[in-house]
Structure formats: C-alpha cells, structure tokens
Amino acid sequence: MNRLNFHRFILWSMLLLFAAWFLVPLYVMLSTSLKDAEQLRTGNLLSLPTAPTLDAWFKAWGSACTGVQCEGLKPFFWNSVLLVVPAVLLSTLLGSLNGYVLSKWKFRGSETLFAFMLFGVFMPMQVVLLPMSQVLGWLGVSSSIWGLMLVHVVAGIPSTTLFFRNYYIGLPDELIKAAQLDGAGFWLIFRRIVMPLSLPILVVTLIWQFTNIWNDFLYGVVFSGADSKPITVGLNNLANTSSAVKEYNVDMAAALIAALPTLFVYVVAGKYFVRGLTAGAVKG
Structure with missing residues (x-):
C-alpha cells in the first residue's frame, strides 16, 4: 500500500511539474498585462499586480500602434x-x-x-x-x-x-x-x-x-x-x-x-x- 502511495506521489508530482511548466508563462503574461508602467519598472515577472488595471488591454485592443496605424488589434x-x-x-x-x-x-x-x-x-x-x-x-x-x-x-x-x-x-x-x-x-x-x-x-x-x-x-x-x-x-x-x-x-x-x-x-x-x-x- 505504501509503495502504491509512493508511485501516486511521484505521478502527481510529475504531472504538477509539467502543468506548472506550461502554466507559468500564461501566469506571467496575465499578471504583466494587468500591471501599469510603474509596476513593470519596480516589480519582477512573477510578482502579482498590486493595483490591477485593464488599461493595457484597452490600449492593445483599440489604440496601440501596429506600424504606421494606431488602431490596436x-x-x-x-x-x-x-x-x-x-x-x-x-x-x-x-x-x-x-x-x-x-x-x-x-x-x-x-x-x-x-x-x-x-x-x-x-x-x-x-x-x-x-x-x-x-x-x-x-x-x-x-x-x-x-x-x-x-x-x-x-x-x-x-x-x-x-x-x-x-x-x-x-x-x-x-x-x-x-x-x-x-x-x-x-x-x-x-x-x-x-x-x-x-x-x-x-x-x-x-x-x-x-x-x-x-x-x-x-x-x-x-x-x-x-x-x-x-x-x-x-x-x-x-x-x-x-x-x-x-x-x-x-x-x-x-x-x-x-x-x-x-x-x-x-x-x-x-x-x-x-x-x-x-x-x-x-x-x-
């Protein structure tokens, strides 16, 4: 029974490791998108946004420059x-x-x-x-x-x-x-x-x-x-x-x-x- 539990522990540990490997980049993207310019300068990639804002989302959607035009995505x-x-x-x-x-x-x-x-x-x-x-x-x-x-x-x-x-x-x-x-x-x-x-x-x-x-x-x-x-x-x-x-x-x-x-x-x-x-x- 102990051996079975050990195998399950190893299996779940590997699954969680692989899940984290794929989810950490998504977390970094999401948390970075919710930060303002000041938080980007003073924080780090893995830090949570202290004052979440959707300003970056609005700019990316409607006013960011994509070459000579600034109409966003x-x-x-x-x-x-x-x-x-x-x-x-x-x-x-x-x-x-x-x-x-x-x-x-x-x-x-x-x-x-x-x-x-x-x-x-x-x-x-x-x-x-x-x-x-x-x-x-x-x-x-x-x-x-x-x-x-x-x-x-x-x-x-x-x-x-x-x-x-x-x-x-x-x-x-x-x-x-x-x-x-x-x-x-x-x-x-x-x-x-x-x-x-x-x-x-x-x-x-x-x-x-x-x-x-x-x-x-x-x-x-x-x-x-x-x-x-x-x-x-x-x-x-x-x-x-x-x-x-x-x-x-x-x-x-x-x-x-x-x-x-x-x-x-x-x-x-x-x-x-x-x-x-x-x-x-x-x-x-």
Whole structure:
C-alpha cells in the first residue's frame, strides 16, 4: 500500500511539474498585462499586480500602434473572424463529402486519389506560396480576405478529408445499403444518416481547423493585403513597432487577446475533441 502511495506521489508530482511548466508563462503574461508602467519598472515577472488595471488591454485592443496605424488589434481581430468562420465551415464540409465518397462510395482509383491527397497533409506550407500567389492573381482575389480564405480552405481539405474518411470507415456499410434499398440516394443518405452520426469527428475537425487557421501567420503575412491582415500579423506588427518606452504590458495583453478565442474553444469543447479522436478520427 505504501509503495502504491509512493508511485501516486511521484505521478502527481510529475504531472504538477509539467502543468506548472506550461502554466507559468500564461501566469506571467496575465499578471504583466494587468500591471501599469510603474509596476513593470519596480516589480519582477512573477510578482502579482498590486493595483490591477485593464488599461493595457484597452490600449492593445483599440489604440496601440501596429506600424504606421494606431488602431490596436481590433481591425485585425475582425478580419480573422471574417476569415476563420467561412474557411472552417467550408473546409469541414468539403472534407466530410470527400471522406464520405472515399469510404462509402469507392470508385476505381479512389485509393490512389486518397493517397495523393495525403501529400497535402505533410507538404511544407512554403512549397505552395509561389504557385498559390499566381492562382490568386489569376482569380483576381489576391491580397484580400476572400483570397486568404480560399488558401486556408484548399490547405485544410487534405486534413479534413483524412479525419472524415478514417471515421466513416468505421460506420457499418449495412446502413448505406439498407438506405439504398429504401430508395435513398447519395445526398439523402449523407444528410439523413451519415451526418447525424458524425458529431464526434465534426467537433474534432472544427476545433482543428479553427485552431490552425486562427493561429496561422505564414499565409496571413504572405497573402493578405493592407486591409485584410489577420490578428497574428497584427500582433507581430504591434510587438515589433518601436517606441520610446517598450510597453510589455500592452504586448502581453495583445498576445492574450489573440489567444483568447482558441483558449475559449479548448476550455469549452476540449473534452469533445478528445472523445472525437478516440471515437475514430485517427484510425484506419
């Protein structure tokens, strides 16, 4: 019994150590963002704010300089919202259709097509920068929110297809065959049978795509224009804008503002993400 308790003590000690390793930077960011300039000069990174204030948050949101403009992160935040919502929904919808076809409506060469699509999962993002820029120019959507949205939809299709295809393989083929015998077609089966059974993998894919697109910097800085930059680019510009006195509290507040949506998603839906993965998202 004593040996069991000792093992538990070691296990909990290691878990708490790793938790502290990841949470201390978050604590430093939060506490620094609540301090004023005087506290930053007289205190240290780990000290608690003696007189918490949200001035740094308000400045980071609405008046901090991000280059030549001093409008804070607000325009960049709404650019990201306008970009992320349709990009996540479209890439998830297309991935579910692809996974449905490649698992339940197989055709000659479908496995080869799926193998080629997997290249997109492991292909470095830098490889597509030049050809994608040319395509966006031909389509007339370069340096715009819609062009950046198209890039993320195309880049996300391989991953979403992989998730849905591997999940749908676990669904009984008898469901599809029984529906076909009842006269149901491709779209009716997908809408009335497959999609209602797809909630676990749907949550996984939505969270995965939301996180990837919201946190993306490379595509955002390459394919966006002056009025369509996402929040990651705005955060980079804010942190690199020189001033007489470096305002670390504003930088920390800005970083937290940029991270809040993804933190919120994982806090609210994190357990569903894990359940979805264990339900079959990485099988097959």
